[in-house]
Amino acid sequence: MSNDHPRSRSARQAMIADYVLEHGSATQADLVELTGVSHMTVHRDVDELARRGLLRKYRGGVSALPSSVFESNAEYRLNANTGEKSSMAAHLASHLEPGMSLLLDDSTSALALIGLLSEVTPLTVATNYLRAIDELKKVDDVRLIGIGGDYSSTHDSFLGMACLEAIERLTVDMAIVSTSAMTTELTYHQEPEIVMVKRAMLASARKKVLLMDSTKMPKTALHRLAPVREFDLVVLGPATPVEVLAEVSGHTAAERAAWSEG
Secondary structure: OOOOOHHHHHHHHHHHHHHHHHHOEEEHHHHHHHHOOOHHHHHHHHHHHHHOOOOEEEOOEEEOOOOOOOOOOHHHHHOOOHHHHHHHHHHHHOOOOOOOEEEEOOOHHHHOOHHHHHHOOOEEEEEOEHHHHHHHOOOOOEEEEEOOOEEEOOOOEEEHHHHHHHHHOOOEEEEEEEOOEEOOOEEEEOOHHHHHHHHHHHHOEEEEEEEEOHHHOOOOOOEEEEEHHHOOEEEEOOOOOHHHHHHHHOOOOEEEOOOOOO
16 A cells, blocks of 8 residues: 655655756656655656646656747746846836836746836736736736636646637737747747737737847747747847847847846
8 A cells, every 4th residue: 555645745746846947857866866755656746747737758857948849837937047037127127108008928038027117107017927917916006907718837827718818808008928939030939829829919019029038049949929020129138149139130129138137
């Protein structure tokens, strides 16, 4: 009879998830050493974490890192490239004005902007990202519109038909989005459901803004999101090579953020 008590199993799976999120990936042997349980028990734990969308399996191990067909988990993205995201947010904040209406996607790049919004309120902000909703409700003078739908634990956001229909009923001054991969001509994402939501957000905005840190370029993913020329402004991370900035500027307005202390 197994002594794998549900409480100890839950704590062990949390330990595994934290380890992989911190290190990016881990082998089966790493996780056996970490937890002190058998290979079979680790295998079951990893299957459960993958089923819940927290991690993804590959031959011989498990990963939180993105690939051309898998997006990384929201918890991993929160702690990735934070300096560039803060710098892009500080740069974009200078483009905002009191009274504007904004649409934020479920990217951690857009999330980094929220701490700066109190400087340009009053604002109306709509988002499908649960963490963004939690942060926005703390900001004075922000009219917050939460966009619902089918909840995705992988992205910590709402997706699906209800989400799309809610976005299509809005018209905002600016949509602020990011995505997981970009060349100097095209943007991409691994998941078609995410692509549909981002496209709906862009279609609902008078001005379309893309935030892209340097680690996402030049890369491709399975699904095309939109040509770079369809964005009104592309804000690039401060570590973006100058030649990439020049190529993107050949298609649309592009600005490279300076390093911020924020």
